[in-house]
Amino acid sequence: MPCHIFGRSTKGTLPTATRGEGCYLFDSTGKRYLDGSGGAAVSCLGHSDPDVRAALHRQLDQLAFAHTGFFTSDSAEALADGLIAHAPAGIDRVYLVSGGSEAVEAAIKLARQYFMEIGQPQRHRLIARRQSYHGNTLGALAAGGNEWRRAQFAPLLVETSHIAPCYEYRDRQDGETVEAYGLRAADELETEILRLGPESVMAFIAEPVVGATSGAVPAVPGYLKRIREICDRHGVLLILDEVMCGMGRTGQLFACEEDGVSPDMITIAKGLGAGYQPIGALLASGRIYDAIAAGSGFFQHGHTYMGHPMAAAAANAVLGAILGRGLLPRVKEQGAKLDAALRVALGQHPHVGDIRGRGLFRGVEIVADRDTRATFDPALGINRKIKALAFEAGLICYPMGGTIDGLRGDHVLLAPPFIIEDAQIDELVIKLSGAIRGATGT
Numbered sequence: 001m002p003c004h005i006f007g008r009s010t011k012g013t014l015p016t017a018t019r020g021e022g023c024y025l026f027d028s029t030g031k032r033y034l035d036g037s038g039g040a041a042v043s044c045l046g047h048s049d050p051d052v053r054a055a056l057h058r059q060l061d062q063l064a065f066a067h068t069g070f071f072t073s074d075s076a077e078a079l080a081d082g083l084i085a086h087a088p089a090g091i092d093r094v095y096l097v098s099g100g101s102e103a104v105e106a107a108i109k110l111a112r113q114y115f116m117e118i119g120q121p122q123r124h125r126l127i128a129r130r131q132s133y134h135g136n137t138l139g140a141l142a143a144g145g146n147e148w149r150r151a152q153f154a155p156l157l158v159e160t161s162h163i164a165p166c167y168e169y170r171d172r173q174d175g176e177t178v179e180a181y182g183l184r185a186a187d188e189l190e191t192e193i194l195r196l197g198p199e200s201v202m203a204f205i206a207e208p209v210v211g212a213t214s215g216a217v218p219a220v221p222g223y224l225k226r227i228r229e230i231c232d233r234h235g236v237l238l239i240l241d242e243v244m245c246g247m248g249r250t251g252q253l254f255a256c257e258e259d260g261v262s263p264d265m266i267t268i269a270k271g272l273g274a275g276y277q278p279i280g281a282l283l284a285s286g287r288i289y290d291a292i293a294a295g296s297g298f299f300q301h302g303h304t305y306m307g308h309p310m311a312a313a314a315a316n317a318v319l320g321a322i323l324g325r326g327l328l329p330r331v332k333e334q335g336a337k338l339d340a341a342l343r344v345a346l347g348q349h350p351h352v353g354d355i356r357g358r359g360l361f362r363g364v365e366i367v368a369d370r371d372t373r374a375t376f377d378p379a380l381g382i383n384r385k386i387k388a389l390a391f392e393a394g395l396i397c398y399p400m401g402g403t404i405d406g407l408r409g410d411h412v413l414l415a416p417p418f419i420i421e422d423a424q425i426d427e428l429v430i431k432l433s434g435a436i437r438g439a440t441g442t
Contacts, residue, residue: 020047
């Protein structure tokens, strides 16, 4: 049969997914795969949630689409109300889009327009962190510090400053407390603001728990609070990217709640729609919205499918499930079990250097030597071997390379559905352990 799909890769043939049931996906041969990464931290409710499916049917029967240049919709209004009811202090408005990259693009553009509206047009610089990822559109890619993804597109990217990540396993010095390390890492932001000139900096963007690029690396205690203080001191907006780590993934609806920080903007997606519809959102403070309202009255940005009624209906049902079924405490409980099981199975493995994360957002860093933390030669493709072996065994996980600097290092990201059962945790850990042994030869 001819194939005309332009997929992610031109090499090999992918199996065809035909149905989903709970934490599992099935291909056209009937083979079953445990979704240990929720795709890319998307499928938080699993693959056949009856309430979300019913909500989509109801919305389709009522209204499929109305362009936001002319109308709002009940489902979009309800979703915005539901998100703001549980958002960090100061967050008051929701700008609905179709995914994470769109949400980050909107945040960057809104930051710039905000300063134009309040009479500070000189502020245009964005600061982010190395080994971060904020999306694949050009603006979001420029913000991110994922060197592998950026490399070939570098001539097209807007100049962005990148400071060190908050990466305790690699960067905390011997004898340095976790708290002292966090303050030292955060203070790099102030150094960079002063180097650029505070009057030129508009925003700093960071993931509270870094996802794909480094593998569930959480901010250490005190880090984000110091970041907030530095931003306030210099009039810089704080944008927290929770596209991957938000919407309950860490056990809090918003990951930054655990850090006790309220940003000026938050970007969300992935778990917001749980895979049932493409959706993302930019949440902004009332202060930013009021500046636009008092000025031009118009955010100079937009997409055709933003605020889509079907997508909003799905996200409403997902949000209702997360909050109404006790899934946030369940994420913490099952996340602790997953962490414990990983440590029992892999904690002493000669090629596992670190096991980390929050809730059902976990990372396993693979090393050539535990004592020195030396990495495998990137040419060996350890992360690709783990992915292939796990998939063959019926486990979907999310391994990546370039963990340290875009070239060196390997890790596996895990983000299973919030409904994962104890037996499925055991299945995940057994199959992942086998894949790591097979890839590393130990």
